[in-house]
């Protein structure tokens with residue numbers, strides 16, 4: 001029977017939201033291969049209890065390594081853990097999230113196992129009984145289907161693409177000892193902004209501002225819209241405003257920023273340069289607000305609104321609050 | 328301070344990408360090629376570290392076609408000391424490239440190996456961490472701040488919602504993210520000096536790739552273009568449509 005191994009990401013002893021997405025992607029693949037899903041994860045003592053929840057998304061067996069040092073990302077231990085598991089069992093695929101952790105862990109593991117890796121995968125399938133994956137290249141200007149010559153196939157899946165699917169399975173938890181070895185590097189801290197902002201790559205709704213915002217002070221207008229839309233909304237930015245120092249680079253959407261796939265994307269005062277479109281064209285619905293009816297952003301927007309953003313955005317926030325209040 | 332900077336020739340970010348006749352690669356006709364934008368941050372960092380230390384060596388490496396000499400020459404003009412192109416026929420995946428680089432770098436003397444965090448053509452984002460693994464080195468990817476004191480390094484790497492601080496000893500691998508520094512433009516003096524710097528080509532042979540593109544397609548066009556209306560008076564209609572699609 002085919003088996004798929006999934007890395008579930010944790011931070012500070014909590015499963016990260018992307019963990020259930022990754023297990024879902026592994027489940028999609030296992031279903032097509034006719035097999036089951038195993039999960040591995042690392043965390044501080046007590047992690048095992050919280051890990052059992054992943055059974056809901058299709059995890060058959062869950063292997064947990066516990067150590068105080070696993071509160072933050074432990075690259076070397078995670079690679080060794082994966083290597084041990086792959087040595088014990090013949091896996092067809094190992095699935096990682098293409099998050100900050102996964103982007104580091106997946107290639108290290110691929111080099112250690114001497115196997116091929118496909119990153120930022122947006123769909124998984126089976127051809128001739130073997131895993132295949134599709135992934136954007138050239139910032140989404142092309143989509144590649146890739147095949148693997150040796151198993152396990154290593155895959156990292158783009159956040160926000162595989163929506164968590166309930167697929168009840170055993171979810172039996174086994175605590176595994178991994179030999180502790182001196183590490184060549186360690187995480188000594190995490191710096192977050194004043195609020196733990198939802199990352200633009202992980203948010204369900206993104207409101208991006210561009211040069212049309214005129215001044216960094218004016219972001220209060222967009223912040224108000226974020227607030228009206230609720231907890232799963234966050235801010236994004238065009239490169240023009242990042243380069244001007246108005247917004248941090250972590251918010252930049254586009255070819256040299258982040259590629260995002262939210263359900264709803266607002267482009268406010270953004271012209272729609274090809275490099276910006278590369279980062280947001282896979283959003284499910286795009287709304288553009290721009291005073292120039294000829295702006296290229298309108299050609300990709302599902303809904304365009306021509307007008308002055310300083311009039312439109314406050315009206316939009318007010319209307320959303322009104323309808324949400326049941327008016 | 329001895330650094331090795333690995334750089335790649337990629338289509339300009341403005342380039343229109345069309346699938347080539349073979350159905351698995353792109354049609355290079357009319358495409359302008361440049362140094363991968365993230366590699367500029369890696370190179371700038373290496374040059375700065377050398378300047379701060381008051382001595383050292385910056386070597387640039389590229390795996391790619393003959394035409395990659397152009398970007399290597401640009402790197403020399405920016406301030407690198409020596410350049411080497413590793414040229415091979417055949418196709419490669421991330422691991423093949425990482426092996427080629429690790430083999431070349433393995434015999435050299437270095438404190439730091441720098442990469443751009445990602446190449447904007449394949450968007451693979453795997454070679455830096457693979458090279459670190461193959462050489463048994465620490466690795467910090469997506470780095471926006473790097474401090475080096477003697478043999479000790481502290482790097483800030485971008486993670487969801489903030490920065491993660493990683494500490495390690497040199498030698499090590501670093502993947503550069505935008506924000507690390509402001510890359511310089513080659514000066515006229517630099518361009519002249521580059522002509523006298525070594526730019527070598529070495530023929531290599533690739534190992535077998537384990538990931539293969541079986542089809543490359545242009546993405547389906549978005550059916551966009553509907554204008555809901557003008558000004559604040561169109562807002563209720565916009566909100567109604569978003570609600571109909573259960574988006575808010």
Ligand SMILES: Cc1cc2nc3c(=O)[nH]c(=O)nc-3n(C[C@H](O)[C@H](O)[C@H](O)COP(=O)(O)OP(=O)(O)OC[C@H]3O[C@@H](n4cnc5c(N)ncnc54)[C@H](O)[C@@H]3O)c2cc1C
Nearest residue numbers: 210211212238239240254255256257269270271276291309
């Ligand atoms: C190598 C490279 C990489 C790049 N990578 C990226 C990337 O990752 N992401 C990215 O975004 N860009 C990227 N760019 C830059 C890109 O080419 C554009 O310059 C940039 O996206 C423009 O940002 P903008 O739309 O905010 O500004 P502009 O193009 O100046 O557009 C501002 C828009 O605001 C509108 N506007 C002005 N005032 C108002 C108002 N009061 N109400 C409503 N609308 C108003 C205007 O009509 C205009 O359409 C890259 C460029 C290069 C060369």
